[in-house]
Amino acid sequence: MRIPCPYCGSRDASEFSYSGDATLTRPAPENTEAMFHYVYLRDNPVGVHREYWYHAAGCHAWLKVTRNVSTHEVIDAVLAHDEAAS
Amino acid sequence: MRYSLMSLLRQTLAGHKGWTPQWRDAAPKAEYDIVIVGGGGHGLATAYYLAKEYGLKNIAVLEKSWIGSGNIGRNTTIIRSNYLLSENISLYELSLKLWEGLEQDFNYNAMVSQRGVLNLYHSDGQRDAYARRGNMMRLNGADSELLDREGVRKLYQFLNFDAARFPIQGGLLQKRGGTVRHDAVAWGYARGASDRGVDVIQNCEVTGIDIVDGRAVGVQTSRGAIKAKKIGLAVAGSSSRVAAMAGMRLPIESHVLQAFVSEGLKPIIPGVITFGAGHFYISQSDKGGLVFGGDIDGYNSYAQRGNLPVVEDVCEGGMALMPAIGRARMLRNWGGLVDMSMDGSPIIDRTHVKGLYLNAGWCYGGFKATPGSGLVFAHLLAKDEPHPAANRLLLDRFRSGHIVDEKGQGAQPNLH
Numbered sequence: 001m002r003i004p005c006p007y008c009g010s011r012d013a014s015e016f017s018y019s020g021d022a023t024l025t026r027p028a029p030e031n032t033e034a035m036f037h038y039v040y041l042r043d044n045p046v047g048v049h050r051e052y053w054y055h056a057a058g059c060h061a062w063l064k065v066t067r068n069v070s071t072h073e074v075i076d077a078v079l080a081h082d083e084a085a086s
Numbered sequence: 087m088r089y090s091l092m093s094l095l096r097q098t099l100a101g102h103k104g105w106t107p108q109w110r111d112a113a114p115k116a117e118y119d120i121v122i123v124g125g126g127g128h129g130l131a132t133a134y135y136l137a138k139e140y141g142l143k144n145i146a147v148l149e150k151s152w153i154g155s156g157n158i159g160r161n162t163t164i165i166r167s168n169y170l171l172s173e174n175i176s177l178y179e180l181s182l183k184l185w186e187g188l189e190q191d192f193n194y195n196a197m198v199s200q201r202g203v204l205n206l207y208h209s210d211g212q213r214d215a216y217a218r219r220g221n222m223m224r225l226n227g228a229d230s231e232l233l234d235r236e237g238v239r240k241l242y243q244f245l246n247f248d249a250a251r252f253p254i255q256g257g258l259l260q261k262r263g264g265t266v267r268h269d270a271v272a273w274g275y276a277r278g279a280s281d282r283g284v285d286v287i288q289n290c291e292v293t294g295i296d297i298v299d300g301r302a303v304g305v306q307t308s309r310g311a312i313k314a315k316k317i318g319l320a321v322a323g324s325s326s327r328v329a330a331m332a333g334m335r336l337p338i339e340s341h342v343l344q345a346f347v348s349e350g351l352k353p354i355i356p357g358v359i360t361f362g363a364g365h366f367y368i369s370q371s372d373k374g375g376l377v378f379g380g381d382i383d384g385y386n387s388y389a390q391r392g393n394l395p396v397v398e399d400v401c402e403g404g405m406a407l408m409p410a411i412g413r414a415r416m417l418r419n420w421g422g423l424v425d426m427s428m429d430g431s432p433i434i435d436r437t438h439v440k441g442l443y444l445n446a447g448w449c450y451g452g453f454k455a456t457p458g459s460g461l462v463f464a465h466l467l468a469k470d471e472p473h474p475a476a477n478r479l480l481l482d483r484f485r486s487g488h489i490v491d492e493k494g495q496g497a498q499p500n501l502h
Contacts, residue, residue: 001393014395018385039497040337040428040484044326046388069386
């Protein structure tokens with residue numbers, strides 16, 4: 001399984017560490033119910049999944065990767081920073 | 087038919103033409119009192135104990151494929167109760183005690199072999215952590231011994247005691263732990279349940295859960311609609327997608343765990359051994375294959391196969407610990423589908439939907455819990471109350487903060 005890092009090019013997934021679902025938005029901490037959902041509950045879907053990978057053994061960029069979790073096909077990867085800014 | 091020396095002799099004289107199917111390949115009825123979704127080890131064990139311990143009838147187990155096709159058919163066969171937290175030790179020790187009597191109880195040879203489980207330690211800090219775990223085990227009624235280096239050498243002198251990088255300082259030993267023939271567990275429970283009137287229904291995939299006024303009233307399946315008064319979900323690996331049919335999101339990510347079997351060798355690994363300086367554990371089946379594995383791959387997956395970095399890592403661990411196995415050929419490699427929970431511990435509880443019960447979150451440790459999980463889930467289904475051995479493994483513990491986190495890693499499933 002290879003991940004196309006925007007800086008480093010296509011690299012083996014073992015260069016990265018995985019951080020899970022990238023579709024969640026951190027709520028205001030006072031909202032304990034929303035915070036519970038954010039920290040603990042997951043859709044955990046089959047098929048296409050958007051997730052965070054951190055290029056630990058490379059450029060140290062945080063990536064948002066679109067990957068099919070049923071086939072392991074990696075569809076694309078963008079810098080998490082770029083998506084957050086837009 | 088009861089299996090015994092007499093039945094074997096009778097069948098031998100009859101040319102073995104009289105053996106009957108081990109369980110009825112039942113067709114689904116329109117309605118049951120209790121439907122268990124998932125005909126894996128846990129689902130079948132649950133049905134068996136519901137019939138045997140709680141005397142209940144009119145039960146069905148719905149399995150989307152064939153009995154034995156899931157994780158019960160492919161795992162590394164280990165049984166043990168060497169956990170740190172009381173909430174876990176109580177359940178796994180209940181399960182281990184059930185393993186000890188299981189073959190006589192369900193009249194089936196499951197090859198329960200209490201050959202010992204040894205966790206090696208390689209540093210002072212690790213020794214102290216293992217001593218603490220061993221003490222917690224004893225406080226909770228399980229057996230444990232702390233061996234020093236010479237104690238380990240007496241047991242397993244073929245280990246690499248010369249490795250300067252990973253010095254073997256000793257190990258935590260649970261003598262009552264060991265291995266079990268996993269297929270036989272599925273077959274034994276299926277047969278025992280079926281003989282007591284449970285319908286074991288194969289090729290029946292649940293595609294929907296019918297809920298009326300906040301109460302579960304039945305399921306939709308690939309073999310038609312089935313009404314039920316109570317529905318128990320035992321589909322670990324797929325818990326999220328089945329729970330979604332009831333509108334639930336769970337504190338679970340589905341992950342892949344790889345495992346490996348080598349070609350058959352003469353007996354060289356007498357017990358279960360785990361490496362403390364890397365992710366590697368091994369035992370040897372009675373057929374001769376080395377059965378070994380390591381860590382989860384670490385990313386969400388429903389593919390039931392993993393990638394090569396784990397294969398490499400596991401083999402490196404094996405070579406570091408016991409280079410003697412280095413020339414054995416790997417025969418079989420698979421990936422299982424597991425529920426990694428947000429604290430690494432299982433969830434056995436009612437849900438907010440009346441009549442819907444959940445048994446999930448087993449991470450990579452479900453096989454050893456098969457009898458215990460079956461019994462406590464049967465208790466929950468029968469009595470509508472958690473069993474005392476599992477009364478902290480509740481779904482709302484994440485909301486209330488009463489998490490059961492052995493490794494202390496926090497809310498990231500791939501770290502557990």
